[in-house]
Amino acid sequence: RLAYVNHAFVPLDKAAVHVEDRGFQFADGIYEVCAVLNGQLLDWPLHLDRWTRNLSALLIPAPMSAAALTLVARRLIALNGYKDALLYIQVTRGAARRDHPIPADAQPTLVMTVRRFDFAARVPQQAVGVKVTSVTDQRWGRCDIKTVALLPNVLAKQTARLAGSFEAWFVSNDGVVAEGGSTNAWIVDAAGTVITHPLSARILPGIMRASLLRLAHAAQIKVEERPFTLAEAQGAAEAFLTSTTAPCLGIVEIDGVKVGSGKPGPVTRRLGELLWAEIE
Numbered sequence: 001r002l003a004y005v006n007h008a009f010v011p012l013d014k015a016a017v018h019v020e021d022r023g024f025q026f027a028d029g030i031y032e033v034c035a036v037l038n039g040q041l042l043d044w045p046l047h048l049d050r051w052t053r054n055l056s057a058l059l060i061p062a063p064m065s066a067a068a069l070t071l072v073a074r075r076l077i078a079l080n081g082y083k084d085a086l087l088y089i090q091v092t093r094g095a096a097r098r099d100h101p102i103p104a105d106a107q108p109t110l111v112m113t114v115r116r117f118d119f120a121a122r123v124p125q126q127a128v129g130v131k132v133t134s135v136t137d138q139r140w141g142r143c144d145i146k147t148v149a150l151l152p153n154v155l156a157k158q159t160a161r162l163a164g165s166f167e168a169w170f171v172s173n174d175g176v177v178a179e180g181g182s183t184n185a186w187i188v189d190a191a192g193t194v195i196t197h198p199l200s201a202r203i204l205p206g207i208m209r210a211s212l213l214r215l216a217h218a219a220q221i222k223v224e225e226r227p228f229t230l231a232e233a234q235g236a237a238e239a240f241l242t243s244t245t246a247p248c249l250g251i252v253e254i255d256g257v258k259v260g261s262g263k264p265g266p267v268t269r270r271l272g273e274l275l276w277a278e279i280e
């Protein structure tokens, strides 16, 4: 396997960054995860937009143009010979003597890796659905920026895993479900309306979230972008989650409470089919 590190393609086991890289010491960086299907990058322009917005939010200069990044990404995928894969891109502020304020002369570190990912393996999971465990949302106030500071997400997902759940849901003190540890959160009410948290600093603007909203509108499925509570989700007709790595996955249990029929519901399945039809 090859990786791309600071302007060179290198074997993954030889790929390295400086020990004083600020990504390592301060989580001073951002990342993107993009699906590769049949050798093609899925929703690449949307990932590029988010990458650019995140860099400017952190005041990190772009390590290369969007066009150059696209060439490098495509080359890395081709060199590894993967058809279905996940592309990981990380940009940190770079290496500098440890000191909190932004160093004047740091050169951003760009790392790109790709790994095989079998999207078809999600299909059986899709039929059965997954469980979710709620955790208190203790994250910072800018969850809309895709930074590598993922410790709350790591701990939340570990709590979920120990509880036998696929995902953790971040719930604030007022009971509102913001999103999952690495996914956006959705419910469907008894009338078939699809509900998800509006874009705000409380959630990551997921690319799959945007795709799903677009498909729902096109299929004339009613959608409300508004906050919903954990109790509302537990009493909902359906619930599901979306992300690059789990495009539209039904949720059948939240904190031990069965959701709807206890199987992925009809609206979830329909949206999943619309998504797959577009992807394939």
Ligand code: PDD
Pocket (backbone or CB within 6 Å): 033, 179, 180, 181, 182, 183, 184, 203, 204, 205, 206, 207, 208, 209, 242, 243, 244, 245
């Ligand atoms: N996670 N919310 C959070 C907190 C996320 O980390 C992610 C993505 C999403 C969904 O975004 P998208 O649809 O663009 O994948 C929502 C990636 C996949 C990860 O950290 O692995």
